[in-house]
Amino acid sequence: MQIYQESRGELLRFLTARVGDRAEAEDLLHDLWLRIQSADAGPIANGRSYLYRAAQNLVLDRARARQRRLVRETAWSGHGDDHAEPADPRADIEALIAAREDAAALAAAMAKLPEKAGQVFRLHKIDGLPHAEIAARLGISRSGVEKHIATAMTHLRRALDGGTA
Template sequence: MHVNADQESDVETLYGLHRAELRRLLLARVGDPAEAEDLLQELWLRARQRPAGPVENGRAYLFRMAQNLVVDRLRERQRRMARERRWSDQETDFTPTGVEPSDRRETAEDQIIAREQVAALLSAIASLPEGARRAFELHKLDGFSHAEVAQRLGISKSGVEKHMAVAMKYLRRALLD
């Protein structure tokens, strides 16, 4: 957006006249001189980029812009704090402050149990009847659809479904034991 020379000098004049007051307002709202200066600089940039056209009360316009910047900054800070709180809660498993969070990494026992479960599953798959095993491996391990498995094995789609039902029933029974 382009501002012509007259409008630019009006904005510069208004800003120059009220800069000290605007800085005091921003400092009172945020309490940090460095942040107040940052907001004052942002106000200057936004004021210069404002849409063309007359402003009835330039001082009120600048003060409203300053107040809006403070509110925007506060909202952004609240969003950041909520995001960090969610992250912290997830990382600490929602453990209250002052209590040491539990270590959520997998224990050696968990790893041994997982390996045993994988070994049991592989053993159960290997002991499936031949047709059921081939259909199961093609569908579940290789990712082929029932139609593709049927084509590869030279059987009907309902034949694949029957093989899969046998395989799932057998594996369920084997893993429960």
């Protein structure tokens, strides 16, 4: 116990560095205190090493418990099974409706793009053509391609952020 009291601050820093959260590290430090309180008093060759090993074991135990809980909760909720129905199908429907609304808003905004900017944007973002190929196909410079894409992106951001393009 004396070594624990002397090393408490160092042990707290050690545990905080391992778990990344001071409150959790303090919980682990308390668990360590409980463990050494209930341990059989026997000869220990190096008390500091024993404390640090016990602290590291507590960190590993907590990580394993967290992983088991995650696996259990994933299996329980059905997310681990690709064929399972969601717990609340309305959540998927709401996400689908929101995605459709977003796609419709994007399509409407793209329809309002200036002609050349819209053409360049579609060739690059939808057809996947590189800037050099678009430039050659349209007879403009690569810099021109980049400017048209920048114009299109500015218009789309304004339109999708609630403004008008």
